[in-house]
Amino acid sequence: MGRLDRSLINSLPLFAGIAPADLDKILESATSRRIAKDGFVFEQGGEATSFFVLLDGRVRVVKTTPDGQQVIVRYIVPGEVLGIAQALGRNTYPASAIAVVDCVVLAWPGRQWPEFAAAFPSFGTNTYKMIGQRLDDVQTQVVEMATEQVERRVAHALLRLTQQTGKKSSEGILIDFPISRQDIAEMTGTTLHTVSRLLTAWEQKGLVKSARQQVTIVAPHRLLLLAEGRLDKD
Amino acid sequence: MGRLDRSLINSLPLFAGIAPADLDKILESATSRRIAKDGFVFEQGGEATSFFVLLDGRVRVVKTTPDGQQVIVRYIVPGEVLGIAQALGRNTYPASAIAVVDCVVLAWPGRQWPEFAAAFPSFGTNTYKMIGQRLDDVQTQVVEMATEQVERRVAHALLRLTQQTGKKSSEGILIDFPISRQDIAEMTGTTLHTVSRLLTAWEQKGLVKSARQQVTIVAPHRLLLLAEGRLDKD
DNA sequence: CGAGGAGTTGACGTTGGTCAATAAATGTGG
DNA sequence: CCACATTTATTGACCAACGTCAACTCCTCG
Incomplete structure (x- = not known):
């Protein structure tokens, strides 16, 4: 299997403050995956086996209601993580992620998340900072929907x-x-x-x-x- | 200053899995505070100096728009944390928290959060699980507002x-x-x-x-x- | 070249917001 | 303890925003 070069990720905020040698170690357990346009990265309700970083393309995160209506929760751009359900103690994806164009993602086994967070503190900090940002975004969205x-x-x-x-x-x-x-x-x-x-x-x-x-x-x-x-x- | 008894917090999910001795240590840096009805626990935009656990009462978390409209983001009941901005890398509160009735809270200096999370792993895990739940709640709310x-x-x-x-x-x-x-x-x-x-x-x-x-x-x-x-x- | 997906536009109706007046409950000061 | 002010709630009349329905056009792809 092709070795992944750390230049793929070393400039991403998520991995800021992690030593090059550690990046290599992290990459050892990653696999890269191509997702064709309109393909799923993961599906709402599916078992949360992996988490991902988008390397190239655009991903749409969608929630579907029981009666089939869809809401686009957010768009993901290269460099962002997605499918971080396990970081938040969930074992099933709360939404679907769909490739808007052909995409490339890195995937890690979900259970590796705690290991990474323990071994590389800045990895945990960075992730939670990003989650905080998203929580804020979505709360702002609620306010918009309620008032505008x-x-x-x-x-x-x-x-x-x-x-x-x-x-x-x-x-x-x-x-x-x-x-x-x-x-x-x-x-x-x-x-x-x-x-x-x-x-x-x-x-x-x-x-x-x-x-x-x-x-x-x-x-x-x-x-x-x-x-x-x-x-x-x- | 009155010593705080660990029975105040030892049954809370947030502190699940933490040894009694450690709970005492955590309580050493806590102060309890009474907030009269309609008083602020913290204010939107204010510097995030502390995080809190509600011991008694009810708290309303409110976002106010630039033009003065208000949206109630959630209600907090005893046992829940609030003002966890720092856990998410923020240094200012994104919303205001108002006592709906007379309340009692425990307050910790915000900068102590990373120490706790490092010293007591389950504390971090529990918090992030709760944040994950809230993220999910508020996303569900967006879906409701968009579709119902x-x-x-x-x-x-x-x-x-x-x-x-x-x-x-x-x-x-x-x-x-x-x-x-x-x-x-x-x-x-x-x-x-x-x-x-x-x-x-x-x-x-x-x-x-x-x-x-x-x-x-x-x-x-x-x-x-x-x-x-x-x-x-x- | 045909089919299906994306977009436009008009006509119409309903949801739910705005405005306004009134009532009921609660708090406050003399 | 009563009079008055304030807050909360109710209800009607009206109307605008925006969703629904429908017809039609224009791309794009196979």
């Missing part, structure tokens, strides 16, 4: 995506993976129809440009004003 | 409260602390008017009984059916 109406929620969602995966283009900031109106609706608790109407309205005002599975933020600052409810209506 | 309409959200909120703080009474299960229509609205992202209308409608159907700052669930099972959307309309 749809237009502002969608604006916030797009702005968050540009922060995470924005790519400068000639026209503005491009959200750098295929994303449909339906996806945006599932991030914000609305319908694809409403998202479609919003995007065309915004396009007419010169805030965004959109195409099939693609959104570019043309005027991020004005969109932020709108998201914050401080933009004059017209 | 108000009536079901309010029903779910009340049911969750009965799980947490329900007290059997002659009429049903009483939510055992003062809670206003406004509070319920802030938990579910609606208005006190809508909550009021729902409660009177439910009272007529015999699902609940309510009074000023008080709600009793009379028919939990039927309310659950309603929350799950499996109750016939009438």
Whole structure:
């Protein structure tokens, strides 16, 4: 089996402060895995056998309700961990993770997590810092959903995506993976129809440009004003 | 200063698996504090100097938006930790914690958290398990807010409260602390008017009984059916 | 070239928010 | 202990936001 080079991970925040020799040791128990577009990294309810680091691609984390409705909890970009159920004492995945494009992940056996955390304290600290960040993110999302109406929620969602995966283009900031109106609706608790109407309205005002599975933020600052409810209506 | 007895904490899940002698050591750096009704345990944005365990009373954790709207993130009952910002690498509290009734808390200096976690591994594990549970709770809440309409959200909120703080009474299960229509609205992202209308409608159907700052669930099972959307309309 | 997925747009209806008036309960000061 | 202020709750009237339904277009892929 091909040996994994520590250059794959040595610049990731998760592994900050770990000696090169230790990184090699950590990598010994990792396997790399390719996930084709639309494939599952893991499935909601499935036994949490592994945890992962995304090396390349984009992953969508989705919760499905008993009656089949889906909510996109977050998008994962390269360098982030996913499937950390065991770090939190769970033995089943609370959501599904789906490759938005072809992806490469590193996978570790879940039961190795406690060993790593014990052997490399900064590994534990870094993970929990990240979990703290996520807890905060999702609480902020609850507040948004409770207090803002749809237009502002969608604006916030797009702005968050540009922060995470924005790519400068000639026209503005491009959200750098295929994303449909339906996806945006599932991030914000609305319908694809409403998202479609919003995007065309915004396009007419010169805030965004959109195409099939693609959104570019043309005027991020004005969109932020709108998201914050401080933009004059017209 | 009065010595704290380990019987205060030795039955709490957070301290499960820690030797009695160690509990005494942990208690040495704790101080107990009384918080009068409506007083703050800590305030959103304030420097995270301490973390707490609630010994008695009820605490409401609230996030306030820049424009002054409030969202109740969760209620804390005796035995639970709160203000664990530092365990997650934060140095400022992300929300405010307010005593719903007169409360007693134990407080530790925040910087002691890493020491405890290092010295007593089960302490760290237990905390992170609890954080994992909370992360899951709040994600579930996002899903609810995204997919359910108000009536079901309010029903779910009340049911969750009965799980947490329900007290059997002659009429049903009483939510055992003062809670206003406004509070319920802030938990579910609606208005006190809508909550009021729902409660009177439910009272007529015999699902609940309510009074000023008080709600009793009379028919939990039927309310659950309603929350799950499996109750016939009438 | 045909089929299926993604997007747009109009018409319409409902949920639930806003506004306003009133009532009931609780607290406070004289 | 009573009068008055304040907080909490109720209820009606109205209406806007946004979801639902439906028809149609445009890509993209096989």
